[in-house]
Amino acid sequence: MRTWLHRQTFRPDITVVVFFGVVAVFFYGSILWTGYMSLTRSTLIPNYNFAGFDQYIRLFTNQRWLVSCLNMVIFGVLYIVGTLAFGTLLSVFADRRIRAESLFRTIFLYPLAVSLIVTGLSWRWVLDPVNGLQGLVRGMGWESFTFDWLTDPDRAIYTLVIAGIWHSAGLIMVIILAGLRGVDDDLWKAIRMEGIPLWRAYLQVIFPGMRPVVTSCVVLLMSDVIRGYDLVIAMTKGGPGIATEMPAKFAVDYYFARVNLGLASAASISMLVLSLLLLAPYFYSEFRRRM
Amino acid sequence: MKFRHLLSTMSILGTFAASSPVLAQTVDVQHYWTSSSESKAMNTIADSFKERGGKWIDSPSADFDAALAAATSRIAGGKPPSAILMTPNSALRDLAASGQLRDFDDLAAKGGWQKVMAPIVWDKLNVGGHLVALPVGVHAQNWVWYSKPVLEKLGISEPKTFDELFAAADKIKASGGIGIATGGEPWQQVGILYSAILALGGPEYWNELIVKRSPDALKSPVLGKAFDIFRKVSTYADPASPGRSWNDTTNLVVTDKAGFQFMGDWARGEFLAAGKVAGKDFGCLLTPAEKPGYAILIDVFAFPVNTDDDRIKGQTLLADSIMEPAVQEKIAEVKGSVPSRTDVDTSKLDTCAQIGSKTLATPGAAVQAAYDALAGDLNGQVTDLAGQFWTDKSMTTEAAVESFGKILQSE
Numbered sequence: 001m002r003t004w005l006h007r008q009t010f011r012p013d014i015t016v017v018v019f020f021g022v023v024a025v026f027f028y029g030s031i032l033w034t035g036y037m038s039l040t041r042s043t044l045i046p047n048y049n050f051a052g053f054d055q056y057i058r059l060f061t062n063q064r065w066l067v068s069c070l071n072m073v074i075f076g077v078l079y080i081v082g083t084l085a086f087g088t089l090l091s092v093f094a095d096r097r098i099r100a101e102s103l104f105r106t107i108f109l110y111p112l113a114v115s116l117i118v119t120g121l122s123w124r125w126v127l128d129p130v131n132g133l134q135g136l137v138r139g140m141g142w143e144s145f146t147f148d149w150l151t152d153p154d155r156a157i158y159t160l161v162i163a164g165i166w167h168s169a170g171l172i173m174v175i176i177l178a179g180l181r182g183v184d185d186d187l188w189k190a191i192r193m194e195g196i197p198l199w200r201a202y203l204q205v206i207f208p209g210m211r212p213v214v215t216s217c218v219v220l221l222m223s224d225v226i227r228g229y230d231l232v233i234a235m236t237k238g239g240p241g242i243a244t245e246m247p248a249k250f251a252v253d254y255y256f257a258r259v260n261l262g263l264a265s266a267a268s269i270s271m272l273v274l275s276l277l278l279l280a281p282y283f284y285s286e287f288r289r290r291m
Numbered sequence: 292m293k294f295r296h297l298l299s300t301m302s303i304l305g306t307f308a309a310s311s312p313v314l315a316q317t318v319d320v321q322h323y324w325t326s327s328s329e330s331k332a333m334n335t336i337a338d339s340f341k342e343r344g345g346k347w348i349d350s351p352s353a354d355f356d357a358a359l360a361a362a363t364s365r366i367a368g369g370k371p372p373s374a375i376l377m378t379p380n381s382a383l384r385d386l387a388a389s390g391q392l393r394d395f396d397d398l399a400a401k402g403g404w405q406k407v408m409a410p411i412v413w414d415k416l417n418v419g420g421h422l423v424a425l426p427v428g429v430h431a432q433n434w435v436w437y438s439k440p441v442l443e444k445l446g447i448s449e450p451k452t453f454d455e456l457f458a459a460a461d462k463i464k465a466s467g468g469i470g471i472a473t474g475g476e477p478w479q480q481v482g483i484l485y486s487a488i489l490a491l492g493g494p495e496y497w498n499e500l501i502v503k504r505s506p507d508a509l510k511s512p513v514l515g516k517a518f519d520i521f522r523k524v525s526t527y528a529d530p531a532s533p534g535r536s537w538n539d540t541t542n543l544v545v546t547d548k549a550g551f552q553f554m555g556d557w558a559r560g561e562f563l564a565a566g567k568v569a570g571k572d573f574g575c576l577l578t579p580a581e582k583p584g585y586a587i588l589i590d591v592f593a594f595p596v597n598t599d600d601d602r603i604k605g606q607t608l609l610a611d612s613i614m615e616p617a618v619q620e621k622i623a624e625v626k627g628s629v630p631s632r633t634d635v636d637t638s639k640l641d642t643c644a645q646i647g648s649k650t651l652a653t654p655g656a657a658v659q660a661a662y663d664a665l666a667g668d669l670n671g672q673v674t675d676l677a678g679q680f681w682t683d684k685s686m687t688t689e690a691a692v693e694s695f696g697k698i699l700q701s702e
Binding site: 044045253258260263 | 355356359360363364381385386389477530532533534667668671672676678679681682694701
């Protein structure tokens with residue numbers, strides 16, 4: 001067996017060709033097909049008659065799509081900023097060599113092991129105005145206590161942000177903590193010698209040097225935002241009304257329940273373009289640095 | 292030793308292979324009937340099918356959309372289910388037009404099925420002149436359900452108009468109950484809007500507006516009034532309403548916590564499953580109208596083309612089970628629908644079902660519900676609009692009517 005393995009000459013080129021073949025067919029092929037579908041009037045079954053940009057016009061005059069896009073921006077900004085802030089804060093605390101650090105690290109990382117569906121359902125129960133937190137506090141005697149964001153169309157989107165931050169802050173904490181542990185000890189010695197207060201040391205010396213780590217976190221979180229589907233399904237189902245609809249849910253609903261393959265494909269392609277636009281600055285800066 | 296082991300394994304496998312033709316007649320049923328009354332109805336079909344010697348594979352999904360999504364992906368993936376529970380909507384027409392569905396013209400001719408179905412039902416089951424779906428029951432959307440004890444306690448009689456209904460709901464609200472129980476899912480909300488349109492406009496207007504989508508009908512003042520009533524109903528929503536499922540909402544009326552609910556007659560099944568009796572514990576009326584309409588939604592089974600002989604035979608056997616009058620009656624009894632066969636004995640059904648079958652038989656009263664009648668994703672778009680109008684109180688009636696018109700004219 002062993003000698004047989006040794007006799008085989010490893011051909012990296014073949015492996016690479018197979019790999020790229022698979023990627024080309026299943027990844028780029030699917031994108032191309034979706035792009036083509038978005039230019040047809042397909043409903044349940046694909047229809048290959050070209051229909052121009054009709055679906056895109058319908059899409060961008062569709063109220064629900066526009067609300068979905070706006071929601072993605074609101075959710076995205078708050079979720080990314082919130083998770084980064086909270087995760088960074090946790091990692092700084094952990095970085096101060098506290099006692100039982102690994103215990104806390106595990107506790108904060110734990111939500112990540114819970115699926116988004118379970119996260120959403122639990123938060124939905126907690127935030128339910130009748131049976132959840134509000135009902136509990138009122139039951140204890142504080143009758144006027146009100147926390148009904150989940151059922152308030154103007155605020156429901158923020159409950160998604162809360163659940164999202166709870167879910168991802170631990171991951172960001174661990175990544176940033178890893179970055180902090182990579183900081184050279186000499187730098188810390190210099191900081192101590194200069195007598196710089198701790199908060200200034202982190203804000204002005206340590207974090208500016210950790211730009212690549214933070215950028216990776218942002219990209220990671222951004223992908224959560226763009227494919228945001230399960231959390232919405234479990235927590236609000238897009239409601240009240242269409243107050244918490246998201247583009248990914250729009251596409252899935254139109255693909256299946258509303259059997260409009262054309263419009264759903266147009267939505268998917270728009271999401272792809274949107275994410276490329278959002279990620280372009282990142283790729284650009286990475287590319288420039290390597291030059 | 293090893294060899295003997297292999298032999299015995301092979302012989303066991305061989306027995307399985309040989310016995311499968313005997314098992315035969317398998318159906319794999321993709322459905323979404325999971326509430327207590329619904330599962331009773333599905334079991335009625337399954338039991339009748341099993342009695343005839345068939346093998347039943349149950350593939351349930353949580354709701355209608357999920358079941359259809361699962362079924363279409365299975366068809367696209369080349370492993371179709373042998374029967375899908377759905378309604379005769381544009382998805383059914385699409386599936387049939389692309390040749391994905393088995394037709395039952397031969398069985399229908401043999402069984403004389405066309406003669407025993409109301410014409411509006413028969414028309415919905417046929418696509419391009421072929422019978423591609425079999426009905427399990429006829430539901431209607433525009434019902435109102437109420438708790439008798441709640442109304443009796445406050446001395447309220449059954450409302451005859453919307454004004455009386457709202458006055459009654461106010462009284463219940465003042466006494467500490469929920470006036471009108473509403474579930475905060477868009478499909479439940481849009482049902483109330485459709486019921487209001489049908490009640491105010493009557494069946495002929497409904498056909499002009501929803502079925503023919505004529506631009507003149509959009510100019511009628513009926514639409515604005517219907518949106519106003521819809522808005523008025525929304526003001527009775529309790530804090531726990533958003534996201535609540537229809538059967539949990541019906542349960543509020545069942546347990547006398549709420550007075551009224553606007554819901555299709557599948558709600559009756561939930562009352563019955565809780566051991567309540569129509570006319571004694573709960574009451575029913577069609578949404579108050581001068582000329583009552585009956586917006587029918589038919590539950591049907593569609594049968595994707597299967598190539599396996601077992602499964603084809605299973606489909607035939609299932610078709611016979613579904614069309615059996617005794618099964619049709621039993622389903623109506625447990626689920627709250629009206630039998631789709633007109634030759635079924637309805638004398639045993641309760642007062643609400645009697646109202647239903649009488650209205651269905653009234654010429655000109657039955658109309659297609661919007662879910663089936665609207666082409667493509669129009670119903671979905673109206674549902675979004677209704678959900679938005681329900682929650683966003685700053686949206687004016689004029690704006691809603693205008694968006695409604697735009698949606699109906701967009702196809």
